[in-house]
Amino acid sequence: xxxxxxxxxxxxxHFASPDNGIVILYGERQSAIQDILKSFLKNKPHFYYQxxxxxxxxxxxxxxxxxxxxxxxxxxxxxxYSEIISGMxxxxxxxxxxxxxxxxxxxxxxxxxxxxxxxxxxxxxxxxKVMFLLSSSNKNWIEHDMVSTLSGQAYEIDxxxxxxxxxxxxxxxxxxxxDFPSAVxxxxxxGPFPDYWQKLDPALSLQENICKHVLSQDGFFxxxxxxxxxxxxxxxxxxxxxxCALSSGRKKLNDLYxxxxxxxxxxxxxxxxxxxxxxxxxIENYDAxxxxxxxxxxxxxxxxxxxxxxxxxxxxxxxxxxxxxxKFYKKYIxxxxxxxxxxxxxSVCTAFLQKQFMEADADAHFGDFGMWFGKVGTIDLIxxxxxxxxxxxxxxxxxxxxxxxxxxxxxxxxxxAGLKCERLYMFSYASFDxxxxxxxxxxxxxxxxxxxx
Numbered sequence: 426x427x428x429x430x431x432x433x434x435x436x437x438x439h440f441a442s443p444d445n446g447i448v449i450l451y452g453e454r455q456s457a458i459q460d461i462l463k464s465f466l467k468n469k470p471h472f473y474y475q476x477x478x479x480x481x482x483x484x485x486x487x488x489x490x491x492x493x494x495x496x497x498x499x500x501x502x503x504x505x506y507s508e509i510i511s512g513m514x515x516x517x518x519x520x521x522x523x524x525x526x527x528x529x530x531x532x533x534x535x536x537x538x539x540x541x542x543x544x545x546x547x548x549x550x551x552x553x554k555v556m557f558l559l560s561s562s563n564k565n566w567i568e569h570d571m572v573s574t575l576s577g578q579a580y581e582i583d584x585x586x587x588x589x590x591x592x593x594x595x596x597x598x599x600x601x602x603x604d605f606p607s608a609v610x611x612x613x614x615x616g617p618f619p620d621y622w623q624k625l626d627p628a629l630s631l632q633e634n635i636c637k638h639v640l641s642q643d644g645f646f647x648x649x650x651x652x653x654x655x656x657x658x659x660x661x662x663x664x665x666x667x668x669c670a671l672s673s674g675r676k677k678l679n680d681l682y683x684x685x686x687x688x689x690x691x692x693x694x695x696x697x698x699x700x701x702x703x704x705x706x707x708i709e710n711y712d713a714x715x716x717x718x719x720x721x722x723x724x725x726x727x728x729x730x731x732x733x734x735x736x737x738x739x740x741x742x743x744x745x746x747x748x749x750x751x752k753f754y755k756k757y758i759x760x761x762x763x764x765x766x767x768x769x770x771x772s773v774c775t776a777f778l779q780k781q782f783m784e785a786d787a788d789a790h791f792g793d794f795g796m797w798f799g800k801v802g803t804i805d806l807i808x809x810x811x812x813x814x815x816x817x818x819x820x821x822x823x824x825x826x827x828x829x830x831x832x833x834x835x836x837x838x839x840x841x842a843g844l845k846c847e848r849l850y851m852f853s854y855a856s857f858d859x860x861x862x863x864x865x866x867x868x869x870x871x872x873x874x875x876x877x878x
Contacts, residue, residue: 428591428619429461435586436465440522440556445546447581449528451561452588454655454703455618455728458562461588462524465558471522472513476530478657484531506541514545520554528559529566532574543581565703590617593773600627605877606854607631609822610762613769616729621646635758636750639738650734655702663687665739667695668726671705672735676723696724703727711795711807714843720798736765763823770822771796771805774852777878778806778818791816802838806850818850827853829860832871848872 432450439448452458466473472495474488489504492513496502502512513523525531531538542557561567564587572579596612597603599622603611611631615621624645625634639646658664670684681692699705708723726732738745741757748756775794782790791808806818819835821827832851839846851857853875857865865871 428595429457429588432461432586432588433465435584436461436558439584440469440520442556443554445551445555446583447542447546447557447559448583449559449561449567449585450588451564451567451585453564453590453618453727454562455616455620455730456562456588456590457619458560458588460620462526462558462560466522466524469522470516470518470520471524473524473526475526476528478530481531481535484535506538507544510541510545514551514553514555517553520556522556522558524558524560526560527562529561529563529571532571533566536575536578539575539578539581543578546581563703565700565706591619592617593776595619596622600625602627603631606763606822609770609773610766612729612773613766614729614733618729621730632751632754632759636754639734640745640750640753646730646734649730650738653728653731653734654704658698658702658704663691663695664699665735667692667699668704668731668735669739671724671726672732673740676708676725677720678722678724681724704731708798709795711797711804711842713797713804713807715799715841718799718801718841718843720800723798733765737761767820767822770852770854771818771820773878774818774820774850774874775806777874778808778816778850782808797838797842797844799838799841802834802841804835804838804842804844805852807842807844814847815844816848816850817844817846818852821851821853821855824853824855826856826858827851827861827873828858829864832861832864846870850874852878 436448436450439446450458450461472492474491476484477487479487485504485506489502489509492509493502496512497516500512500515502508510523514521545551545555546557567585593608593612595617597608600608600611607630614635615625624638626637629637638644639650641647654661654664666685666687667681670681675681675684678689678692678696681687682689685692696705700707704727705724706727708725710719710721710723713719726735737758741753744757745753778791779794782792791810794806794808797804797807804817805820807815809815817835817839819831821831835849835851839849848870850872851861851874853873854877856875857873862873865873
């Protein structure tokens, strides 16, 4: 768990505290949250319960049944939360750890458990020290709905620990034999999730890993692709249609309407459901002055592998049943993979600049990074400093070289966004044409960066 040593240290810090407390740990659906829990719980006296999506009454019964099995024989408790918690605390130790995993399933419909946790934490007559660890893989609910759901109870939470997404550098360290383009493409497909990385073979090339673990019928990701949607989402035909449309580049409600034939109200409801379960997110456009030229209401699939599956595999699934994996890869994946990974390359460029500014003097620091999606063009990265100055960047991962014509187009996009930039970065994995290089020599505000980052 070296990737998450900081998060584990925070958990250990709270457990070592002499005070009772309530701590929240959360990450994305495909994060390594279960591995972190397993590592943290090791050699600690604990009770663990994983909540389900069910009625409040049935949830309480499951909680009672499972905890009662772990209590000493002969101990009598009833189904009330106060009794269940008292039963767990009656098994004395230096400090008790009680984990409620996927706790959002409790609190969405029933606030009484949180009331009991708070009462326990503040009970001065309770001689058994306790830490309640509430974990969740529903990042969207934690960041957007939890506080409003808990209301004033949220002030009783001692710490909220998010699992940071792993970086491109972490991926490269895990797959050191991959060249830079393969690493970008691999990170684009499998995302920042070590649980996914562990299913791959570092000794195989990216193509070989895709053929063996994604395209083969018995591959882990082949089965994963067919059951990635949360079980709570009904009508898979509708969700499959919307996700397939999103993965093909239809990111706006009207685009989805034209492709799917579903009415806009229906699409909005299903998008809301997908966002609730962290499958889809609404993209935040950078707040640039040119509002009239910016796209609004843009959506994308959050999970990298899910996006890849619906873009390359789902539309051609009958072909996969007939073709060998390597032939399917060469026909349906290889020709478009470099283009497909362009947005991930832009995120790698953004991380490269962020790291540079973090290491620079505070006066030279630019933050608040984002993207601007225009009606006729995209700015891959924008950032601002405390004085309101901006920098912008454009990234090329696909073409053999960036040209002077690209610079003219980039300047047009900046004009559409209403931005005047202190510096303009142009990233190209390949190279730049001579006219563009000459322009950079005469313009210190134009910075060209090529090759590996």
